[in-house]
Amino acid sequence: MGSARTLFQKIWDAHVVDRIDDETDLLYIDRHLLTEVTSPQAFDGLRQSDRRVRRPDATIAVADHNVPTMNRGAPIEDEASRLQVETLERNVADFGVRYIPLLSPEQGIVHIIGPEQGLTLPGMTIVCGDSHTSTHGAFGALAFGIGTSEVEHVLATQTLPQARAKSMRIVLDGRPPAGVTAKDMILAVIGRVGAGGANGYVIEYTGEAIRSLDMAGRMTICNMSIEAGARAGLIAPDETTFAYIKETRFGPKSKDLDKACSQWRGLFSDEAAIFDQEVRIDASQLAPMVTWGTSPEDVTSIDGAVPDPALIVDPTARSQMEGKLSYMGLKAGQRLRDIKVDVVFIGSCTNGRIQDLRAGAEVVRGRKVARGVRGLVVPGSGLVKRQAEAEGLDQIFLDAGFEWRDAGCSMCLGMNPDQLKSGERCASTSNRNFEGRQGPGGRTHLMSPELAAATAIAGHIADPRAVTEAAQ
Ligand SMILES: CC(C)[C@H](C(=O)O)[C@@H](O)C(=O)O
Ligand code: SF4
Numbered sequence: 001m002g003s004a005r006t007l008f009q010k011i012w013d014a015h016v017v018d019r020i021d022d023e024t025d026l027l028y029i030d031r032h033l034l035t036e037v038t039s040p041q042a043f044d045g046l047r048q049s050d051r052r053v054r055r056p057d058a059t060i061a062v063a064d065h066n067v068p069t070m071n072r073g074a075p076i077e078d079e080a081s082r083l084q085v086e087t088l089e090r091n092v093a094d095f096g097v098r099y100i101p102l103l104s105p106e107q108g109i110v111h112i113i114g115p116e117q118g119l120t121l122p123g124m125t126i127v128c129g130d131s132h133t134s135t136h137g138a139f140g141a142l143a144f145g146i147g148t149s150e151v152e153h154v155l156a157t158q159t160l161p162q163a164r165a166k167s168m169r170i171v172l173d174g175r176p177p178a179g180v181t182a183k184d185m186i187l188a189v190i191g192r193v194g195a196g197g198a199n200g201y202v203i204e205y206t207g208e209a210i211r212s213l214d215m216a217g218r219m220t221i222c223n224m225s226i227e228a229g230a231r232a233g234l235i236a237p238d239e240t241t242f243a244y245i246k247e248t249r250f251g252p253k254s255k256d257l258d259k260a261c262s263q264w265r266g267l268f269s270d271e272a273a274i275f276d277q278e279v280r281i282d283a284s285q286l287a288p289m290v291t292w293g294t295s296p297e298d299v300t301s302i303d304g305a306v307p308d309p310a311l312i313v314d315p316t317a318r319s320q321m322e323g324k325l326s327y328m329g330l331k332a333g334q335r336l337r338d339i340k341v342d343v344v345f346i347g348s349c350t351n352g353r354i355q356d357l358r359a360g361a362e363v364v365r366g367r368k369v370a371r372g373v374r375g376l377v378v379p380g381s382g383l384v385k386r387q388a389e390a391e392g393l394d395q396i397f398l399d400a401g402f403e404w405r406d407a408g409c410s411m412c413l414g415m416n417p418d419q420l421k422s423g424e425r426c427a428s429t430s431n432r433n434f435e436g437r438q439g440p441g442g443r444t445h446l447m448s449p450e451l452a453a454a455t456a457i458a459g460h461i462a463d464p465r466a467v468t469e470a471a472q
Helices: 005-016 040-048 081-094 111-117 129-139 150-158 182-192 215-228 239-246 254-264 315-328 352-366 382-390 393-398 451-457 464-470
Strands: 016-019 025-026 033-034 059-062 098-100 125-128 142-147 159-163 164-172 201-208 232-234 276-282 289-291 299-301 343-346 374-377 425-430 445-448
Touching: 005 025, 005 125, 005 142, 005 232, 025 059, 033 150, 040 081, 040 150, 059 081, 059 111, 111 125, 111 129, 111 215, 111 382, 125 150, 125 164, 125 299, 129 142, 129 215, 129 232, 129 239, 129 393, 142 232, 142 289, 150 159, 159 299, 182 215, 182 276, 182 289, 182 299, 201 215, 215 232, 215 239, 215 352, 239 254, 254 352, 343 352, 343 451, 352 382, 352 393, 352 451, 382 464, 425 451
Parallel strands: 033 059, 033 125, 059 098, 125 142, 164 201, 164 276, 201 232, 343 374, 343 425, 425 445
Antiparallel strands: 016 025, 025 159, 289 299, 289 445
16 A cells, blocks of 8 residues: 555545455445345344344434335334334344334434434445435445345444445536535536446545535435446545534544544545546536436436437437436427426435425425425424424425425335325425336426425426515
8 A cells, every 4th residue: 555545445445354356355334224125134134044233233223215204103004114114123123223213203214314313424334225325425434325135244244245446536616606506516417427427436526516515415415426326425524524423413522523533534535546537517607407307317407408309319319318208298398497397395315404404495485385286395304304393494384385294215216105196297306216216107307405495386397596586
């Protein structure tokens, strides 16, 4: 060693337990998050081989995907979902794993609760059987999603064999214009890099636009790294990170925090470090972004229009785009702003934090959801919900005609009762617009909480700046 290293290499090197072969290392895992979706077979595997959980103290479980977001006290009606949650509850009890019960105010989406409780810290390796584990990279932690058999491996050994990834640096220079959020930045990145453009890479985001983001914005960025195909997303920790951690329940305190911070200050890519690929985006030129298709890369600015497949030369690509427009019920050339929606969903691990709810409420305050539109606001955790209520945000949303729900993945994906009906169109602050993602036949337009809120008021995709000006 001795040579210049990237942040990714520094965290990796600090966790190598053993070198397996030229490509693969055995990594030590600092934190393991579990959900009801990808843990049942892993626990069954432990039972069959008569193993225990190696580090129950480094493991924490919560149910989020299958949980209804209303009538929390009542038994879960859907048989499969109830079984899923009950199985998790039995497994954590049998294996002595920390669990946040459904009725606890701390329950929430796994990627929201880790950071807000101070369980996500710089320099850690963090895994979870869920692709959006990349969220935690916002703290300068190497965090990635794993499969069920890997969940079992980590439970049993607290280690994981991993192939070394390539590294990509994405520099967002300049200051984004007013009204351009972290969500717009990451949608623009995915539009540029492509949905598979970062396959096999770990992305590190740098640049003035990233530095100026709060932790919520950084989490939104890292959350969607996986939508560009990346293994993980990383942002080097700084004073913003340390100040956030200081306020958390389980984060280090006083002297321990000072000691930790002095170590964390070494977590950055050395100046001479070499990245396998580099992308530069001028954030000062960005606009609010909206997706029109069925992949997060199908994105354009709010001022844009639905693209025209007729202009595509390659026949396969052309028919693919025709298929997307037909699924989405859109016509080439249609202005994005004119697209009417049926449902607006504000929530998910991408944009379900208090800052997102504040941003949405700011647009909604004193206005009404358009007739015929159903609006859902779903806090990412019970603590987010409680904070929002303390600030009166719930009342702003309720007065406007939104539904105010309990924490969970909710309408981000069709695994619980919050789903679109076939053909319904949704403005959503989540991260995936795949066919059927929010319910079979449902149509999803991804955007920021500000845009989603403005869309709810206007009844069609709208720029919050236009909605607030129109009212003045
Ligand atoms: C269900 C789960 C395994 C899945 C994931 O891995 O990301 C989900 O959270 C998603 O967002 O699609
Ligand atoms: S909120 Fe959505 S993206 Fe996040 S973990 Fe849940 S289903 Fe996955």
